[in-house]
Amino acid sequence: xxxxxxxxxxxxxxxxxxxxxxxxxxxxAVDVAAMVAAHGIRPGLAVVLVGDDPASxxxxxxxxxxxxxxxxxxxxxRLPASASRQDVLAVIDALNRxxxxxxxxxxxxxxxxxxxxxxxxxxxxxxxxxxxxxVNAGKLANGRTDGMVPCTPLGCxxxxxxxxxxLAGLHAVIIGCSNIVGKPMARLLLREKCTVVLxxxxxxxxxxxxxxxxxxxxxxGRPGLVRRDWIKPGATVIDVGINRxxxxxxxxxxxxxAFDEVSAVAGRITPVPGGIGPMTxxxxxxxxxxxxxxxxGRMPRSAA
Numbered sequence: 001x002x003x004x005x006x007x008x009x010x011x012x013x014x015x016x017x018x019x020x021x022x023x024x025x026x027x028x029a030v031d032v033a034a035m036v037a038a039h040g041i042r043p044g045l046a047v048v049l050v051g052d053d054p055a056s057x058x059x060x061x062x063x064x065x066x067x068x069x070x071x072x073x074x075x076x077x078r079l080p081a082s083a084s085r086q087d088v089l090a091v092i093d094a095l096n097r098x099x100x101x102x103x104x105x106x107x108x109x110x111x112x113x114x115x116x117x118x119x120x121x122x123x124x125x126x127x128x129x130x131x132x133x134x135v136n137a138g139k140l141a142n143g144r145t146d147g148m149v150p151c152t153p154l155g156c157x158x159x160x161x162x163x164x165x166x167l168a169g170l171h172a173v174i175i176g177c178s179n180i181v182g183k184p185m186a187r188l189l190l191r192e193k194c195t196v197v198l199x200x201x202x203x204x205x206x207x208x209x210x211x212x213x214x215x216x217x218x219x220x221g222r223p224g225l226v227r228r229d230w231i232k233p234g235a236t237v238i239d240v241g242i243n244r245x246x247x248x249x250x251x252x253x254x255x256x257x258a259f260d261e262v263s264a265v266a267g268r269i270t271p272v273p274g275g276i277g278p279m280t281x282x283x284x285x286x287x288x289x290x291x292x293x294x295x296x297g298r299m300p301r302s303a304a
Contacts, residue, residue: 012263015159015238015270021278024158025070028285032071035292043292044073045103045129045285046095050088050114051081056107063105066281072288075101085114089122096124102295103129103288126294129287131184140187148287153185155279156217156238157192163268164215164236168193173213175199175206175226175256181219181240189215206230218256228261236268240276 036042045067049060060076067074077091088106095101104127110116120128125135131150139147160167172189176182177200186198194215199206210216210230218226219240231237241256255272263269270276 012266013163013268015163015236015268015275017155017159017270017275018278020159020162021155021282024279024282025066025285028282028289029070031289035289035296036071039296041292041296042071042073042100043103043289044075044101045105045288046075046077046098046101048077048079048088048091048095048104048106050079050083050107051111053109056109060107063281063284067285067288070285072285073100081111083111083114085118088114088119092119092122096122096127099295101127102292103127103284105130105284127291129284129291131287132179137179137184140184143187143191145191148291149188149283150180150184151283151287152181152219152240152276152280153188154283154287155276156185156240157188158283159270159276159279160215160236160238161192166192167215169195170214171195171197171212172215172217173197173199173210174217174219175210176219176221176240178219181217185217185219220256222256223254224256224258226257226262228258228265231262231265233265234267235265237262237266237270238276239270239272242272242277 032043047060047063049056064074064076079087092104095104104123106119108116110119120132121134123133125133128136128148131148136147140149167189172194174182174185174196177198182198186196189196197209199209203209207230210226211232213232213235215236216231217238217240221241223241223243223245237257239255239257243254245252245254253273
């Protein structure tokens with residue numbers, strides 16, 4: 001199985017998520033400065049980390065660093081792995097009531113004694129910048145545009161529209177049907193008037209479905225799953241997977257797509273790393289600014 005991350009063949013155009021995200025964050029920083037100047041309000045993002053999972057700690061540090069770099073306020077709440085559900089809910093309740101906090105993110109996964117659904121549903125939907133609350137999920141499912149959208153699917157959509165323009169009428173296949181990526185991605189693409197196929201573990205022939213697609217979004221958590229013969233020539237491939245594997249040259253991060261193979265036939269492709277990962281954090285900041293903007297809109301006119 002080919003899992004190396006080399007430069008793509010001339011056939012595939014590389015979609016540079018890192019550069020796009022940097023531009024988005026620069027725009028966010030301008031919006032933040034304008035919000036502070038006009039209203040005296042600095043968008044604030046609170047991150048709740050429970051336990052000492054090394055990967056989660058790295059993600060949280062990155063989010064805090066980028067939040068502060070954009071001129072936003074950052075609040076970090078760290079709880080031990082032994083924390084109870086009540087401990088976490090108490091932190092969320094305080095953050096819900098804190099006017100300086102416009103966005104709340106609970107870093108997943110949580111320790112086994114804490115039910116993630118209960119915790120996520122305790123977040124004020126207007127501060128749910130991850131877009132996981134049932135209220136925001138329901139709004140997205142109904143085609144509404146007034147809820148928070150999960151960051152990774154939103155980042156995928158931004159890249160697709162930047163590359164392809166209108167997506168209307170295109171055939172999209174999503175490999176993986178999680179609540180975090182697959183399902184919201186399907187709903188976003190439906191909203192763009194795509195024809196959408198959402199595959200899962202019981203899909204009889206995922207490769208056959210993928211071969212029909214103009215757009216393939218892969219979020220299955222299996223390194224090298226998607227091979228060259230799965231992709232229609234010229235299709236756009238969005239690889240959401242982030243997998244750490246051991247190679248003869250040491251550990252590497254690869255996606256769910258066999259990159260060297262697929263880049264020989266795809267029209268456009270995201271790399272791993274440097275594709276969707278940076279977009280996820282940029283969209284988190286975007287959602288926080290949008291939450292702050294909604295907060296200002298709800299303020300009494302004299303205060304705003």
